[in-house]
Amino acid sequence: MGYKRKRGDGEGEEMEAEDRGRPSFNGTEKRNVILPSMIKNKDKRSKVYAKQKHEKKLEKQKKIKARDAAEKRALELGEEPPQKMIPRTIENTRESDETICRPDDEELFAEIDADEFNPVLRREITPKVLITTCRFNSTRGPAFISELLSVIPNSHYQKRGTYDLKKIVEYATKKDFTSLIVVHTRRREPDALLIIGLPNGPTAHFKLSNLVLRKDIKNHGNPTSHEPELVLNNFTTRLGNRVGRFFQSLFPQEPNFRGRRVVTFHNQRDFIFFRHHRYIFETKESKQSGTKGKESVVGEKVKARLQECGPRFTLKLVTLQHGTFDTKGGEFEWVHKPEMDTSRRRFFL
Amino acid sequence: MPRIITNETYGCPPIRALTFDSLGLIKVTEARGKERGTPTVVNTWGETNASRCVLAASIDDRLSNPLLAVARKDGSVEVLNPCNGDLHFAYSVFGDDGSSPEDDEISGLHLFRKQSDYQAERSCSLLTCTKKGDVSLRSVKFPDAHADSTDDAAPKTWKACGSGELLVGKVDGSENFGLFGGKRVEVNIWDLEQCTKIWSAKSPPKDNLGIFTPTWFTCAAFLSNEDHRKFVTGTKSHQVRLYDVSAQRRPVLSFDFRETAITAISEDPDGHTIYVGNASADLASFDIRTGKLLGSFLGKCSGSIRSVVRHPQQQVIASCGLDRYLRVYDVKTRQLISAVFLKQHLTGLVFDSGFSGEDIAVANTVVEAESEENMTIMEQEDEEEQNEDRLEEAPVKKKKSKKDKRSREEVSGGEEIDEVRSKKTRDHKKKSKKVKHIQEE
Numbered sequence: 001m002g003y004k005r006k007r008g009d010g011e012g013e014e015m016e017a018e019d020r021g022r023p024s025f026n027g028t029e030k031r032n033v034i035l036p037s038m039i040k041n042k043d044k045r046s047k048v049y050a051k052q053k054h055e056k057k058l059e060k061q062k063k064i065k066a067r068d069a070a071e072k073r074a075l076e077l078g079e080e081p082p083q084k085m086i087p088r089t090i091e092n093t094r095e096s097d098e099t100i101c102r103p104d105d106e107e108l109f110a111e112i113d114a115d116e117f118n119p120v121l122r123r124e125i126t127p128k129v130l131i132t133t134c135r136f137n138s139t140r141g142p143a144f145i146s147e148l149l150s151v152i153p154n155s156h157y158q159k160r161g162t163y164d165l166k167k168i169v170e171y172a173t174k175k176d177f178t179s180l181i182v183v184h185t186r187r188r189e190p191d192a193l194l195i196i197g198l199p200n201g202p203t204a205h206f207k208l209s210n211l212v213l214r215k216d217i218k219n220h221g222n223p224t225s226h227e228p229e230l231v232l233n234n235f236t237t238r239l240g241n242r243v244g245r246f247f248q249s250l251f252p253q254e255p256n257f258r259g260r261r262v263v264t265f266h267n268q269r270d271f272i273f274f275r276h277h278r279y280i281f282e283t284k285e286s287k288q289s290g291t292k293g294k295e296s297v298v299g300e301k302v303k304a305r306l307q308e309c310g311p312r313f314t315l316k317l318v319t320l321q322h323g324t325f326d327t328k329g330g331e332f333e334w335v336h337k338p339e340m341d342t343s344r345r346r347f348f349l
Numbered sequence: 350m351p352r353i354i355t356n357e358t359y360g361c362p363p364i365r366a367l368t369f370d371s372l373g374l375i376k377v378t379e380a381r382g383k384e385r386g387t388p389t390v391v392n393t394w395g396e397t398n399a400s401r402c403v404l405a406a407s408i409d410d411r412l413s414n415p416l417l418a419v420a421r422k423d424g425s426v427e428v429l430n431p432c433n434g435d436l437h438f439a440y441s442v443f444g445d446d447g448s449s450p451e452d453d454e455i456s457g458l459h460l461f462r463k464q465s466d467y468q469a470e471r472s473c474s475l476l477t478c479t480k481k482g483d484v485s486l487r488s489v490k491f492p493d494a495h496a497d498s499t500d501d502a503a504p505k506t507w508k509a510c511g512s513g514e515l516l517v518g519k520v521d522g523s524e525n526f527g528l529f530g531g532k533r534v535e536v537n538i539w540d541l542e543q544c545t546k547i548w549s550a551k552s553p554p555k556d557n558l559g560i561f562t563p564t565w566f567t568c569a570a571f572l573s574n575e576d577h578r579k580f581v582t583g584t585k586s587h588q589v590r591l592y593d594v595s596a597q598r599r600p601v602l603s604f605d606f607r608e609t610a611i612t613a614i615s616e617d618p619d620g621h622t623i624y625v626g627n628a629s630a631d632l633a634s635f636d637i638r639t640g641k642l643l644g645s646f647l648g649k650c651s652g653s654i655r656s657v658v659r660h661p662q663q664q665v666i667a668s669c670g671l672d673r674y675l676r677v678y679d680v681k682t683r684q685l686i687s688a689v690f691l692k693q694h695l696t697g698l699v700f701d702s703g704f705s706g707e708d709i710a711v712a713n714t715v716v717e718a719e720s721e722e723n724m725t726i727m728e729q730e731d732e733e734e735q736n737e738d739r740l741e742e743a744p745v746k747k748k749k750s751k752k753d754k755r756s757r758e759e760v761s762g763g764e765e766i767d768e769v770r771s772k773k774t775r776d777h778k779k780k781s782k783k784v785k786h787i788q789e790e
Contacts (some may be wrong), residue, residue: 045668098690099673107397107692110372112397152703217419238692244659303723322653329565329585331628333694340649348651 016161016195069074079229090269095346096334099237115242116201117249120178129155129250130177132168134184141185143213147311151263153227153252155181170326173199179250184208193315197246202333203321204246208274212312221278221309226259228276234267239334240276240349243272243317270317270347276310317349350374353467361388361677361686364706367408367431368675369386370693373421375434376677378385378689379704388677388689394434401425405458405518408699416473416702418460426458426477428489431701437491442477451476453481455519469679476531476541482510486541507544510534517566517582522574530566536582551591551598562586568613572637573620581623582639583611589625589638604640609676615657615666617680624666626654632668634683646678648685656698669695 006334036049067082086092101108112118119125129152137160149155156177160168165182172180177198193206214220230251235244247265263329266276274326282303320334334348361380368376374395380388402422403556408431409416420442427439442455450457474488487504509515513533520527520541530536531551537549555561565585566658572579578594587608590600606625613626613672617634622643626632630652633645644752652672664680675689675698 039733056732105692107372107374110397110399112695114397115370329628331610331612332630332651333653334651337630337649337651339647340651342649 003233005020010236075183090345093345095343097237097346099239100239101236101241108241112241114244115245116197117245117291120249120254121245123253124295125178127154127178127250127252128176129181130168130172130175130183131155131157131177131331133160133185134182135160135162137185139188140211140213141183141188141190144190144211144311145183146181147214150223151228151310152250153225163324169196169198181250182183187193192318194325195246195250197249198221198324200323201249202242202246202323203325205318205321206315207318208313208315210312210314214310217308219305219307223261223278224259226256226261227254228259228261228263229257231262231264231266233265234263235349237347237349239320242313242333243349267349270349272315272317272349273312274315276312278307278309280305280307324341358384362665363678364388364660364665364667364704365669365700365701366658366675366677367406367417367701368669368691368695369403369406369419369697370531370691370695371402372397372399372693373403374693375419375429376691377434377717378691380677380687387646388687390689390691392434396427397459397530403696404455405742406699407458407460407695408701409462410459410700411462412703413705415701416460417699418458418473420455423453424453424455426455426475426700428460428473428475428491435501438489442479442485445583449585453479454518456514456739457529459518459520461520461524469754469764475519476520476527478509480513480514480516480531482508482513482534484509484515484527484529485628486544505544507535507539509539509546513564519568519569519571519580521577521580523572524579526577528562528569528580529570530569530582532565532585534566534770535564536566536569536580536592540579547674548594550592550600553599553603555593560727562588567611569616570616570623570745572623573614574618581616583614583615583625583627585610587611587627587638589614589635591640602637602640606633606634606635612670613654613657613668615659617659617662624657624659626657626668626670627666628653630654630670630672632657632739633763634676634680644683646683646685648676649690650674650676658698658700661702667700669698671695696711 005136034048036045036052039048064272071081120127121139131146131148131152133141145157149157157167163171168181177200179198180196182194182196183190184194186192190208190211193208194203195206196203214222228251230248232244234247235241244265244267251263260279262277262279264273264277266273266275282305284301284303317334318336319332322331322333340346363386364380364431365375366378368378370376374393374397375588377392378388379391380386380602385743398718400423402419403419404422405420407418407419408432416437417429417433418601419427419429421427422495423441424443426440428433428437429617435634455477457476459476461476470601472488472490475589476484476486483506485504485506509518509529510531514531515529515534516531517536518527518529525541526547527539527541528536529539535550535552537546538548539545550562552564555738562584566582566586568581571577572581572591577638580592582590582592584590587605587610588603589606589611593601607627609628609631611625612628614626615624617623620621620636621636621638622638624632624634624646630650631645631771632650632654635641636643644694645679646666646668650668650672652670652674654668654670657666659680659781663675666685667677668681669691671694673693673695674696675692677686678684679687696709700785
């Protein structure tokens with residue numbers, strides 16, 4: 001607040017200084033300097049505020065009109081229309097990060113060739129996923145797991161029982177599983193996902209939120225058993241690349257395009273959005289062709305349609321651990337610390 | 350609320366750090382100039398190969414003829430020149446057949462600074478220990494151009510532990526005593542000349558609940574260069590322990606640091622400050638006389654710290670680890686001076702204290718010239734050898750370029766796959782069209 005006020009004052013002074021030569025502007029500008037928040041009478045304050053707001057709105061409308069007119073004129077004259085302004089967002093003003101992967105980085109490719117997911121992604125091993133839960137599990141947990149089972153091909157569910165997670169890791173390694181997913185439930189609501197790469201892959205701990213199950217999605221479709229296609233968006237940094245490859249290693253690397261199933265992991269501001277869709281290409285005859293008979297074929301238009309199926313949820317990386325699950329002695333490749341939050345525009349994935 | 354730390358930019362004093370990473374590369378980072386500058390990567394040695402991941406390294410940074418020893422995952426130990434990365438000598442710990450056992454790796458390496466024999470220029474002695482507990486002490490002579498037999502005396506070997514895993518191998522400042530410890534191995538001290546165990550620790554008693562924490566040492570450091578009797582160790586159960594050989598077999602002092610395993614520990618030349626790094630990326634300094642925390646080093650470090658080193662002359666420490674950064678901190682203010690992104694998981698770090706900043710290239714050439722003067726007879730041969738080295742280097746470079754090409758090809762291959770995919774989808778579209786036709790007909 002203080003900052004804002006100061007700034008306003010500074011501007012006001014500047015304007016005054018500027019406007020001394022031009023008294024005609026003086027009146028309106030000076031009135032604008034008074035901030036409504038500085039007025040103590042509530043009635044007066046709200047009036048002034050409303051007036052200011054209205055003025056702002058008018059100004060904005062005027063601006064938009066002028067812009068549109070300029071564009072139209074440019075079109076009529078056959079000139080280049082004025083450049084469209086690109087809105088500033090947190091994403092496109094992201095702090096520059098030296099860990100972002102570059103395509104000309106040899107060391108990156110060398111590391112990718114050497115990492116734990118490589119045998120799976122090279123199709124030397126078919127991925128096999130074991131899904132289990134935390135100790136106590138009810139209502140939404142099992143429903144979520146049954147949907148996960150339909151999303152991830154070659155996945156198996158085992159009851160957790162009272163086994164230690166380390167024992168389960170051992171068991172799964174022996175049975176040639178390539179990854180292990182633990183769905184953690186708290187107060188009957190899944191709230192965390194632990195993905196462990198086997199036999200020596202990393203362990204990623206995600207916070208899970210905004211879970212919507214299939215039956216709660218309007219007009220949802222039912223997935224087929226075809227191998228899905230995979231879309232990984234915006235995993236740009238070294239850490240992001242690693243996490244993306246981890247997700248990739250859960251799925252078989254031969255998508256069956258007949259199935260027209262897509263699984264999407266979309267990263268935006270370090271939140272990973274999971275979506276599961278079916279798509280269809282529909283051919284529609286466009287009405288604009290107008291001509292009759294045989295030529296109507298020319299006006300055919302292919303349109304893609306999406307239908308959402310399967311769960312919808314959001315993940316946020318909490319930790320990435322080197323090696324398999326080990327809370328006491330494990331080494332972390334990435335942990336979040338409060339001292340890292342120095343900016344809203346810094347992202348890690 | 351995000352905390353906003355406004356750092357004054359200190360700039361980095363002239364340092365030269367060598368970092369080792371999981372792909373077997375050695376990267377040289379230098380901060381040059383009389384004025385405080387920013388460290389940058391100036392050199393990268395080696396080829397990318399995951400099986401040659403560096404596990405341990407040790408440097409002898411005397412002014413004339415410095416040496417650097419590096420132990421790799423495939424069991425080979427290499428002795429290099431830290432100035433230009435030339436390979437002096439390499440051998441395999443697991444015999445000459447080169448095949449390393451599955452579960453055995455080198456866990457500790459020390460390059461001796463004091464010279465045992467007079468041919469100091471062309472030889473060095475090394476101590477290695479492996480996870481299974483095999484310690485070997487051997488002196489190697491670098492192969493000359495005329496006589497390439499490596500006639501090293503039979504290495505002294507012994508077992509430092511019966512069972513468990515040896516994870517720590519350290520040699521004290523006077524280089525007469527070695528310290529070993531690890532998973533299920535209590536810390537023990539050996540006399541390196543007689544190869545006898547002179548002291549071993551006793552595990553701390555059970556706590557008030559009767560719970561015994563299993564022994565698992567992960568790192569150790571001697572407190573001062575002269576004294577081999579006092580040392581600190583870090584354990585997997587996030588405990589830092591101070592042992593005094595002359596006092597008792599149980600730790601004199603022990604305290605906890607945060608909640609994850611201690612992974613790196615390092616001493617300050619003042620003899621009572623230690624720097625402790627752990628697996629969840631916390632780095633702090635302690636006063637070991639009291640066990641009090643002096644302060645922690647905040648540097649937005651996000652990955653497990655693998656190595657902490659104090660510069661012998663400058664007032665800086667450096668840490669590196671799984672977050673792929675080399676970080677340099679000021680010792681006094683505990684502020685981050687600079688962070689250098691080094692792309693791989695870093696496994697080790699050493700300082701080259703012979704580096705003075707502005708006249709690096711000159712200094713190196715001087716050193717070489719001196720050594721050449723010393724060897725008046727073998728001068729020519731040496732030159733020949735160097736030439737040969739250069740010749741040998743040339744094909745290596747070529748290989749690299751080939752590798753580049755291959756990686757690029759792979760990338761283009763990926764694109765091809767994409768194309769195939771898009772083709773498939775196109776085919777699919779066509780088919781659907783056809784179906785429509787049929788229906789219409």
